[in-house]
Amino acid sequence: MDEQNDCIFCKIVQAAIPAQKIFEDDDVIAFNDINPVAPMHFLIIPKIHVASLMACEEPHQQLLGKMLLLAPALAKKQGCTDGFRTIINTGTVGGQEVYHLHIHVIGSKNRLPAMIHKSQ
Ligand code: AMP
Ligand code: ZN
Numbered sequence: 001m002d003e004q005n006d007c008i009f010c011k012i013v014q015a016a017i018p019a020q021k022i023f024e025d026d027d028v029i030a031f032n033d034i035n036p037v038a039p040m041h042f043l044i045i046p047k048i049h050v051a052s053l054m055a056c057e058e059p060h061q062q063l064l065g066k067m068l069l070l071a072p073a074l075a076k077k078q079g080c081t082d083g084f085r086t087i088i089n090t091g092t093v094g095g096q097e098v099y100h101l102h103i104h105v106i107g108s109k110n111r112l113p114a115m116i117h118k119s120q
Contacts, residue, residue, distance in 0.1 A: 004049045009100035013047050023074055028067055030074055033104065040078050040107035044070050050101040053090045071105045080107035085115070 004010050012019045012031065019031035022042055033041040044067045050056060056064060068086075075084040084107035089096040106112065 007100050009045050010049050038106045038108045040080050042105050044103040051099045053088050085112055
């Protein structure tokens, strides 16, 4: 398995640091965000170290599809049947803090606030 020593999410994959896992299989793990912004806020990550969406290429297509399909499946299990928000922060412009690809899945009983405010 690809791994990077100083990567916090690789450490979660290796169970070297704990996480509140909600799903795991051979390819991916989903776990609750340590600093949730809504009642439901979990992350879906690949087990292999991929730095960001910018680093993804054609061989990652199946993995990306699997990660994306897991979002509604796990959100529904957590009771968010009316929808949720997915975010993939990418690179410095995207405000990415952890350089191991992850999808944020965020949900609440009520409508989430607008993500980016239109200037007019
Ligand atoms: P970003 O890279 O900006 O998309 O965000 C990284 C996310 O990872 C943030 O929402 C953090 O709260 C979350 N995070 C960082 N470390 C951990 C951890 N050990 N367990 C769970 N979530 C984490
Ligand atoms: Zn990693």
